[in-house]
Amino acid sequence: MNDLIKIMMMFNYIVLFYFLSLVTIYFTLNIISFFRILRYKNKIEFADLERIFKLKNYKPISVIVPAYNEGNNIVENVKSLLQLIYPQFQLVIVNDGSKDNTLQKLIDNFSLKQISFPDLYKIKSEKINAVYKSKEIRNLTVVDKVNGGKADAINAGINVAKYPLITVIDADSLLERDCLLKIAQPFIENENVVAVGGTIRIANGCEVRKGHIIKVGLSKNWLARFQVIEYLRAFLFGRTGFDALNGILIISGAFSCFKRDAVVEIGGYRSGSIGEDMEIVMRLHKHFRKINPDTKITFIPDPICWTEAPESLKILMRQRTRWQKGTIESLLLHKEMLFNLNYGLLGFIVIPYYLIYEFLGPVIEFSGYIFFLLSLLLGILSFEFTIAFLAAAMLYGILLSILSVILEELSFKKYPNVNHLLILFLTAVLENFGYRQLTTWWRFKGTIEFFLGQRSWGNMEKKGLSSK
């Protein structure tokens, strides 16, 4: 009995350390991000991108859009994508064996004609049935292929894409019109950049007209609001901070840009992987940093892409367990990068961070809750202590969320009303009572499921490419 108490006490200490270290890391990241974002803002204010990209030596971009059962929105989405500002780009819509009328709608609306496309695929993908082009809109290409999931659809798109840069977006991503100019800029400035990610924001509650954000707002749905805070935290200081260490491990699939040759060289996306967006980034690091230590995968803090967040618990749960499985899968697939001198700070700081806080985090946090409860019941910890400890932990969480709101306020100031700010603060507080625990539980569940071998969830997701 005495031993049990000691073990539990030990565990409580571990949880305590876990929290303290996490908060310290977040704080450091926050400070790094602050300076990086200000630097970026100063630069972009006078960058005059539209004029500079007229100077002939731009890099043309192929925008790849995997689509599965998007019949309802696809035409409008394509029309708004065609209005992006960039001197030369093509749209490659990949119909991933949709069961609805996605393909027919595209054919009818853009008077597509089938063209002959020989089998010169550089990377593997499911069979391409046909390639279509539009006579009127010369930069539109549509690929019709056998269903194979998102990663596979992107691979097919890469095979057909003809330009040196590829941008991969979700069919329902809402893009700022100058997003291509901004995402291409790091490639132009630095030769060693192989991939660039963009900041994703939540579109729920924003006024959207024909694929364009007219006015930024906040959803009335609390689940969506919690995600707004989560995204602010993750992108504004999580990723920007890691970027300083050249340690971007994940680029959101909703908006990412790569050098085409680099992706082809590593064989494209890993078909059938659960977290294809993280896996490919890790593989890019692994492959290219060995060849060229200066290789960079970077990230722009500018919010250039808005996405609809799930407002139902069931879909959100599915998304989060999948993310967790994807993270674990990618980390395990590339475990040899851990503490590997080739990858610099990535191997010594970022990957350990992901292992401890993303992979083991939910396990520690979840068992922490249980142990605390047990300790309390067994009288090992006093009631006051438990409450005080929980309160401190929550306050730290709140503080971090508030910091991310400050960062947003100092940089991009996308939320126009004071009301929005007040709601965001309230959200930051309420998030700690329920939502946080819920996501921890989902991530815990994802971890357990991953090791119990229920990885087939990835297959089910194949059919749910459209997040709505």
Next chain:
Amino acid sequence: MIQTVIKNLQSIIGIIIPTGEKFLFILTQVIVFLSIVSFLLVIVVLILRLIDFLEQQRKNKFLAKWEKDFYEYLGSPDNPGKLLNGVKKSQYRFLLMVMRDLFSVLDGKDLESLKRIVNETSVYNFLLADLKSRSTKRIIRAAYFFGASDNKNVKALLFGHIYSKKSDVFIFCARALARINAMEYATAILLASRYQRNLSTDILISILLEYKSDVCNYLLERIRFEDDYYKQISIQIFRFHGFREAADEVLKIFQSSSNKKLLIECIKYAGSIECIDAIPYLWEHFEHPDIVIKTASIEALAKIGGTELAPVFVQRLYEESYEVNIAAAEALFALGEKGIKLLQVVAKSNADSKASAIAKMVLSENFIEIDDE
């Protein structure tokens, strides 16, 4: 065994974490501290918002009056000095932002008026102080406006910044020098760019393209005395400007160099200015073992044209590399009627399915039927 481990660990942790009452006390302190900080931060955000709001109001109030005079002045021969009468230094940033938005869309007399504001009024001194400052933000702003308004007086100051360790400062100041068309600094920019870690050739080209086309003459005079990198960049600039006078020099480099990047630039240049004298050298590289060089040669020859080349391109359709095949098919297409006819013949034949597939692709991409009847 386990017990001792636990004991040891516990004693280690015990040192770091005080137990019992003391711990609780510290925790409460932490809680109080965190609550206060959080609360203060919320206040800070609200104050920031308030400051921003007041700033917007000041801006709108200022602009409402100033913009009328400004629009009236744009395109007129009036003295810009009047516009700045009674404008406080703290209001300059409002008017600078208005000018920034207009610099890239206006031309002619309007643009002249904008430039005169920067060059002939107290805005000049304001920006000059920015340029002399140590703040990256201010230097960038000043460099932008001096570059946009073609101010020749600040060349030396801009030059002083191009060896800066900060790549943003380098990029903005070099770009400004180029926009001013400060020819004498072109080489300096090229050299300084090497001191910038990780700076790409793309951004360097983009900067040099800001120069007017007479930069080509300047580069041509120097190219012989400089190294391969300088040559490679210069030839690229020649190509973008369609500068034919460099043909002789480039052909000399083409024959003597073995640097792959440089060779490719020579080939592209020859193609883009349709240099007939280059044909024999391009021929040589037609058989080059490197696929990129080979593809570039085909593309260049296609641009120079001449239907007599058609059979050669057809041959290349049957080669192993896809890149070469596609380049050859596109070259045939670019030749016009005769090339298209040949493509149609290849497309219909089934001797080599790959060649015919590629011919079909290029034809159908351009919406041309395989059977023209």
Next chain:
Amino acid sequence: MSVHKKKIFYAEDSDSLIKLMSYKLQNEGYDITVFTNGEEVFERALKEKPDLVILDLMMPIKDGLTVLKEIKSNPETESIPVIMLTTNAEEENILKALEMGADEYITKPFSTAVLLAKIKKIIG
């Protein structure tokens, strides 16, 4: 000068240009209505029959070419003259616009004096 002010529609997504052009056009005695995107231009044109429409090619929601097509393919509005503002001096876009019935085009960057002269030439 007639008592009736000539009515001009101006669709453009750059705020600073909208402000500048509104001032200049009002100064010349025109009645100007601005749009920040192409969405409602055609419907309003059908209702109000302006004397001239100025369209920026690159606009969100509905781009300039689409609006031009709508105006020029409706018998009620096809006689309204249209000036296109193109950001890129690309031949292709200019040709497309002229083919679709645009009466004039101006490439950015442009001089307001030139644009005003062209307007004057078309509607007096």
